[in-house]
Amino acid sequence: MVNLLxxxxxxxxxxxxxxxxxxxxxxxxxxxxHQKGAADFDAMSDLAKSLRDKLRGVAAVTALPVASEQAxxxxxxxxxxxxxxxxxxxxxxxxxxxxxTLCISSQAGCAVGCRFxxxxxxxxxxxxxxxxxxxxxxxxxxxxRKRLNLGDGERAITNVVMMGMGEPLxxxxxxxxxxRVMLDDHGYGLSRRRVTVSTSGVVPMIDRLRADxxxxxxVSLHAPDDALRDALVPLNRKYxxxxxxxxxxxxxxxxxxxxxxxxxxxxxxxxxxDAHAQxxxxxxxxxxxxxxxxxxxxxxxxPASGLTRSPNERVTAFARILQDAGIVTTVxxxxxxxxxxxxxxxxxxxxxxxxxxxxxxxxxxxxxxxxRPQTTPSGRQERNA
Ligand code: SAH
Ligand code: SF4
Numbered sequence: 001m002v003n004l005l006x007x008x009x010x011x012x013x014x015x016x017x018x019x020x021x022x023x024x025x026x027x028x029x030x031x032x033x034h035q036k037g038a039a040d041f042d043a044m045s046d047l048a049k050s051l052r053d054k055l056r057g058v059a060a061v062t063a064l065p066v067a068s069e070q071a072x073x074x075x076x077x078x079x080x081x082x083x084x085x086x087x088x089x090x091x092x093x094x095x096x097x098x099x100x101t102l103c104i105s106s107q108a109g110c111a112v113g114c115r116f117x118x119x120x121x122x123x124x125x126x127x128x129x130x131x132x133x134x135x136x137x138x139x140x141x142x143x144x145r146k147r148l149n150l151g152d153g154e155r156a157i158t159n160v161v162m163m164g165m166g167e168p169l170x171x172x173x174x175x176x177x178x179x180r181v182m183l184d185d186h187g188y189g190l191s192r193r194r195v196t197v198s199t200s201g202v203v204p205m206i207d208r209l210r211a212d213x214x215x216x217x218x219v220s221l222h223a224p225d226d227a228l229r230d231a232l233v234p235l236n237r238k239y240x241x242x243x244x245x246x247x248x249x250x251x252x253x254x255x256x257x258x259x260x261x262x263x264x265x266x267x268x269x270x271x272x273x274d275a276h277a278q279x280x281x282x283x284x285x286x287x288x289x290x291x292x293x294x295x296x297x298x299x300x301x302x303p304a305s306g307l308t309r310s311p312n313e314r315v316t317a318f319a320r321i322l323q324d325a326g327i328v329t330t331v332x333x334x335x336x337x338x339x340x341x342x343x344x345x346x347x348x349x350x351x352x353x354x355x356x357x358x359x360x361x362x363x364x365x366x367x368x369x370x371x372r373p374q375t376t377p378s379g380r381q382e383r384n385a
């Protein structure tokens with residue numbers, strides 16, 4: 001069975017051609033699927049009967065079974081989707097006054113293995129397909145439209161963030177068609193500014209995304225120097241800060257926004273001192289800097305991390321230092337933590353095929369080398385200090 005959710009519009013047109021149908025029929029079919037949420041070909045009343053007959057038996061709109069739904073006291077909703085083989089992934093809907101954001105997973109687990117991330121601790125099972133990435137949006141949008149009693153043309157989801165389980169840029173081939181469907185006027189019609197890819201810093205893929213499908217980019221920074229970032233985000237050993245920042249500058253040439261959002265998870269006693277904040281400001285404002293905004297994320301604890309959240313006063317003081325340096329800085333409000341739906345708490349159900357869990361048990365979290373950035377009298381950070 002071909003899953004029609006696996007195709008962007010171009011792909012669906014090619015598939016229709018293969019079936020001996022005109023390409024424009026694909027647009028009609030695409031609209032039925034993504035705009036109306038239809039899965040039953042018989043319901044697609046204005047679609048040529050010849051196409052409907054050909055599709056039956058060979059193709060389907062394959063949704064993901066919902067294993068569970070949890071609603072937070074603050075309105076956040078988390079779904080666990082069964083993706084087969086003992087794996088399950090999570091999506092989170094975050095309603096706000098002026099928008100509805102869906103946080104989507106790109107992989108079952110994650111191979112990057114950041115120490116402060118619950119998904120990272122679970123290890124990696126496999127990449128999701130384009131259809132599995134889109135099935136999360138397809139289900140949430142059409143389910144919520146009914147549930148919230150939205151009228152024709154009203155949307156439940158106005159923003160998508162690729163911030164669920166997984167490193168989206170390590171699943172590039174499946175990601176890009178999914179992004180195209182989100183942006184397509186015949187699909188979800190979201191503007192590039194309202195679709196955000198968050199990455200721990202896969203440098204070559206940042207360049208490819210700039211060329212193929214530039215949407216808003218968030219980069220998970222978490223440290224102002226390579227020594228500390230190596231310990232927190234292991235991918236930094238492959239793509240160190242200087243290379244990452246250079247890729248961010250190149251990205252801005254094509255980006256829909258004129259800044260990169262840097263995410264920074266606030267870990268008590270690890271990366272949250274005044275000196276860290278000063279070093280960060282120097283890093284992004286310096287000659288190798290990047291026009292950016294900071295989004296500070298108070299660490300969301302989970303069992304086994306062995307880490308704690310920075311106290312509120314520390315987060316405020318840290319933000320103030322960045323703001324005083326002229327950098328727009330916000331603190332992410334924690335949403336859905338009562339149902340473990342907050343950033344970094346998504347764990348789904350993952351068959352760890354990379355033995356990350358084992359490696360992390362052998363090397364417990366405590367030994368993270370806590371390096372303080374060295375600052376010169378001018379407050380500038382020494383490179384690779
Ligand atoms: N893999 C991508 C996207 C998923 S994680 C990335 O790392 O960017 C989405 C965001 O949540 C990232 O900024 C990540 O660093 C942050 N995060 C992970 N674990 C967290 C935790 N326990 N508390 C707060 N933020 C966390
Ligand atoms: Fe993977 Fe992102 Fe979690 Fe790091 S923070 S382990 S890259 S999902």
